[in-house]
Amino acid sequence: xxxxxxxxxxxxxxxxxxxxxxxxxxxxxxxxxxxxxxxxxxxxxxxxxxxxxxxxxxxxxxxxxxxxxxxxxxxxxxxxxxxxxxxxxxxxxxxxxxxxxxxxxxxxxxxxxxxxxxxxxxxxxxxxxxxxxxxxxxxxxxxxxxxxxxxxxxxxxxxxxxxxxxxxxxxxxxxxxxxxxxxxxxxxxxxxxxxxxxxxxxxxxxxxxxxxxxxxxxxxxxxxxxxxxxxxxxxxxxxxxxxxxxxxxxxxxxxxxxxxxxxxxxxxxxxxxxxxxxxxxxxxxxxxxxxxxxxxxxxxxxxxxx
Amino acid sequence: xxxxxxxxxxxxxxxxxxxxxxxxxxxxxxxxxxxxxxxxxxxxxxxxxxxxxxxxxxxxxxxxxxxxxxxxxxxxxxxxxxxxxxxxxxxxxxxxxxxxxxxxxxxxxxxxxxxxxxxxxxxxxxxxxxxxxxxxxxxxxxxxxxxxxxxxxxxxxxxxxxxxxxxxxxxxxxxxxxxxxxxxxxxxxxxxxxxxxxxxxxxxxxxxxxxxxxxxxxxxxxxxxxxxxxxxxxxxxxxxxxxxxxxxxxxxxxxxxxxxxxxxxxxxxxxxxxxxxxxxxxxxxxxxxxxxxxxxxxxxxxxxxxxxxxxxxxxxxxxxxxxxxxxxxxxxxxxxxxxxxxxxxxxxxxxxxxxxxxxxxxxxxxxxxxxxxxxxxxxxxxxxxxxxxxxxxxxxxxxxxxxxxxxxxxxxxxxxxxxxxxxxxxxxxxxxxxxxxxxxxxxxxxxxxxxxxxxxxxxxxxxxxxxxxxxxxxxxxxxxxxxxxxxxxxxxxxxxxxxxxxxxxxxxxxxxxxxxx
Numbered sequence: 001x002x003x004x005x006x007x008x009x010x011x012x013x014x015x016x017x018x019x020x021x022x023x024x025x026x027x028x029x030x031x032x033x034x035x036x037x038x039x040x041x042x043x044x045x046x047x048x049x050x051x052x053x054x055x056x057x058x059x060x061x062x063x064x065x066x067x068x069x070x071x072x073x074x075x076x077x078x079x080x081x082x083x084x085x086x087x088x089x090x091x092x093x094x095x096x097x098x099x100x101x102x103x104x105x106x107x108x109x110x111x112x113x114x115x116x117x118x119x120x121x122x123x124x125x126x127x128x129x130x131x132x133x134x135x136x137x138x139x140x141x142x143x144x145x146x147x148x149x150x151x152x153x154x155x156x157x158x159x160x161x162x163x164x165x166x167x168x169x170x171x172x173x174x175x176x177x178x179x180x181x182x183x184x185x186x187x188x189x190x191x192x193x194x195x196x197x198x199x200x201x202x203x204x205x206x207x208x209x210x211x212x213x214x215x216x217x218x219x220x221x222x223x224x225x226x227x228x229x230x231x232x233x234x235x236x237x238x239x240x241x242x243x244x245x246x247x248x249x250x251x252x253x254x255x256x257x258x259x260x261x262x263x264x265x266x267x268x269x270x271x272x273x274x275x276x277x278x279x280x281x282x283x284x285x286x287x288x289x290x291x292x293x294x295x296x297x298x299x300x301x302x303x304x305x306x
Numbered sequence: 307x308x309x310x311x312x313x314x315x316x317x318x319x320x321x322x323x324x325x326x327x328x329x330x331x332x333x334x335x336x337x338x339x340x341x342x343x344x345x346x347x348x349x350x351x352x353x354x355x356x357x358x359x360x361x362x363x364x365x366x367x368x369x370x371x372x373x374x375x376x377x378x379x380x381x382x383x384x385x386x387x388x389x390x391x392x393x394x395x396x397x398x399x400x401x402x403x404x405x406x407x408x409x410x411x412x413x414x415x416x417x418x419x420x421x422x423x424x425x426x427x428x429x430x431x432x433x434x435x436x437x438x439x440x441x442x443x444x445x446x447x448x449x450x451x452x453x454x455x456x457x458x459x460x461x462x463x464x465x466x467x468x469x470x471x472x473x474x475x476x477x478x479x480x481x482x483x484x485x486x487x488x489x490x491x492x493x494x495x496x497x498x499x500x501x502x503x504x505x506x507x508x509x510x511x512x513x514x515x516x517x518x519x520x521x522x523x524x525x526x527x528x529x530x531x532x533x534x535x536x537x538x539x540x541x542x543x544x545x546x547x548x549x550x551x552x553x554x555x556x557x558x559x560x561x562x563x564x565x566x567x568x569x570x571x572x573x574x575x576x577x578x579x580x581x582x583x584x585x586x587x588x589x590x591x592x593x594x595x596x597x598x599x600x601x602x603x604x605x606x607x608x609x610x611x612x613x614x615x616x617x618x619x620x621x622x623x624x625x626x627x628x629x630x631x632x633x634x635x636x637x638x639x640x641x642x643x644x645x646x647x648x649x650x651x652x653x654x655x656x657x658x659x660x661x662x663x664x665x666x667x668x669x670x671x672x673x674x675x676x677x678x679x680x681x682x683x684x685x686x687x688x689x690x691x692x693x694x695x696x697x698x699x700x701x702x703x704x705x706x707x708x709x710x711x712x713x714x715x716x717x718x719x720x721x722x723x724x725x726x727x728x729x730x731x732x733x734x735x736x737x738x739x740x741x742x743x744x745x746x747x748x749x750x751x752x753x754x755x756x757x758x759x760x761x762x763x764x765x766x767x768x769x770x771x772x773x774x775x776x777x778x779x780x781x782x783x784x785x786x787x788x789x790x791x792x793x794x795x796x797x798x799x800x801x802x803x804x805x806x807x808x809x810x811x812x813x814x815x816x817x818x819x820x821x822x823x
Contacts, residue, residue, distance in 0.1 A: 169423075170419055170421060171414040171416060174403070174407060174411065175411075177402070178400045181400045181401065182398070182400045184398055185399055185400050186400070188382055188394075188398040190382075190386070190412050191412050
């Protein structure tokens with residue numbers, strides 16, 4: 001097992017497993033920064049995974065498929081925002097509705113397109129390309145890890161930087177943070193909190209949809225039923241642990257990527273039953289949350305003067 | 307009108323949806339380079355008047371004239387653009403942002419797509435320098451003390467071009483040193499030609515820095531005075547005086563021998579560690595009403611929360627009928643026959659989405675009369691509800707109507723009916739008639755007297771001095787967590803005297819008759 005862990009393959013798997021969670025975690029972060037919990041990430045990812053397959057097949061282009069999927073993701077974010085901000089629906093209930101619609105809706109649409117209710121293998125989808133980096137690919141070990149990753153993995157990392165600049169360096173980012181932290185303060189200087197939260201939720205939907213697209217067009221090459229596998233929910237935990245910052249999101253997502261990569265290796269090498277191995281990422285979430293919030297509680301107690 | 311006049315509010319009338327007349331024909335005139343005090347008790351209508359000026363509330367009648375031109379101010383943004391700034395009591399700051407970021411929020415200087423942070427810092431520090439505010443604008447707001455936060459709020463308003471600055475009880479949260487510092491700054495602002503509206507009920511502060519004062523009472527203006535031509539005594543009389551006295555038939559007092567409530571050396575700190583009740587001792591016997599007067603925020607809320615068991619963090623001793631309540635739950639205390647009419651009927655008095663019947667029984671649903679082993683006794687409850695509705699003249703469609711649908715007076719009657727129906731020995735009534743109609747108020751007052759005559763011990767906290775005078779057998783005035791005055795012969799107390807104690811002008815060190823030892 002140790003040889004498997006020290007192999008470049010393992011590190012490459014970490015990056016691959018991190019990618020969808022990272023997108024979702026960034027999506028959760030930006031929504032939370034504006035003061036809204038976007039629990040619909042799971043549903044958005046699931047829809048996006050399916051639409052990615054369908055539209056890349058229909059347009060015969062991975063890029064067109066990705067762009068259309070991002071638009072749809074943004075639209076779902078818009079729908080969520082409409083329910084929460086205009087109709088004053090409870091944000092959790094609205095999200096549950098979207099998630100349930102995604103679970104049933106994706107199967108329905110898949111049956112309509114492929115006649116199959118489990119996997120979409122009959123649809124000829126096109127995955128996003130892998131990036132072979134010249135020179136780097138010849139470096140032993142590191143080359144094997146970095147070169148040959150899916151382009152979306154790199155886009156995710158670039159997204160971390162862009163989102164950081166957006167949130168901390170632009171007026172709109174400042175407004176998002178102000179609204180999320182003290183709505184009254186923002187409103188008192190003429191910032192429309194509704195407009196800001198609309199923007200944040202649409203961006204959140206777009207980011208989540210990129211994670212969903214990667215699942216069926218990078219991580220795997222087809223759509224399978226319920227393939228988001230709780231990543232949208234793990235992302236909520238991850239974003240919270242990362243302090244809802246882009247850089248924090250990257251670090252915590254990497255931890256979950258490592259947990260996922262371990263699960264993958266254990267499936268191949270260990271004697272532990274397959275079902276238990278599959279639990280690893282979710283257990284990691286639980287343990288991570290416990291440790292994180294215990295630390296937070298201690299810190300609070302210390303600050304409030306015992 | 308004066309050539310120095312910058313703003314006039316003429317004959318402002320504001321009636322809220324629930325029928326409360328918050329401002330009745332109030333006029334205010336502000337001049338350039340003045341600090342103008344707006345003085346009045348809580349609920350006198352100061353805040354409403356300022357909300358009208360700052361565009362948060364629209365007046366029902368009246369006009370606002372800014373530099374000679376009639377204007378309508380539709381929103382806070384509108385007010386800001388017309389040069390009116392407001393520093394709220396609760397700061398409107400974003401804690402994780404820096405001082406500079408808070409100042410430029412919403413009007414950030416840009417460089418391409420990004421915020422020009424250098425320029426923002428420079429702008430913020432230059433305005434701080436211009437007005438002699440010593441602030442490091444790169445600090446995060448969460449790391450700075452309250453006094454500085456307030457300065458940031460003032461700078462925020464100045465950065466947006468405020469010429470008229472409304473300060474809502476600015477010294478309420480400050481230490482004496484911070485207050486002095488604020489005053490130096492305010493005087494500088496005045497020198498530079500700004501107009502400052504200083505909302506307060508601290509007379510010594512008004513004497514210290516204000517030019518003129520407009521005094522409000524019960525939604526009306528009691529006039530505007532040159533501060534140097536009016537004494538604090540006169541101000542306090544204008545502020546707390548009452549128009550009509552209430553007449554009640556009070557029976558001869560029959561005190562019980564037993565002390566029902568005994569409080570010794572009670573000290574309470576609030577969650578921020580500020581001392582709200584300071585070494586307070588008193589006794590209460592059955593058959594008397596102890597009135598507690600005082601400007602809001604002088605420890606009354608903390609005292610009541612502690613007596614009723616809602617707050618458990620205190621030092622000292624509280625004995626209810628001889629039993630220490632340190633380890634008693636609210637339920638235990640209620641079982642000692644203590645009833646509580648809470649200050650805020652909507653948040654802690656009732657469950658507004660439950661029916662009248664359900665509210666009436668929320669303190670006794672476990673009683674054997676109304677509940678069996680598993681199920682509540684529907685018939686008994688319904689019968690009793692109808693009786694109570696009739697007895698307390700609660701105007702409603704049926705006992706099944708939600709409490710939230712009733713008028714304020716009837717909601718209060720539901721709460722009073724619930725509390726009184728358990729035949730209490732001790733009643734703690736906190737603002738029992740605030741904001742309700744005259745009829746309901748008279749009914750509740752009469753009931754309180756009936757309970758007193760029947761040998762019940764009553765604590766009455768009220769902002770309505772007429773009520774306090776009419777009902778109390780003994781009268782305490784709370785100021786900064788202590789009794790600043792205590793009177794055993796209520797009829798001899800003058801309003802003047804009471805007002806001076808309430809505002810801390812007069813503070814008695816030796817209090818007679820507080821305890822029965």
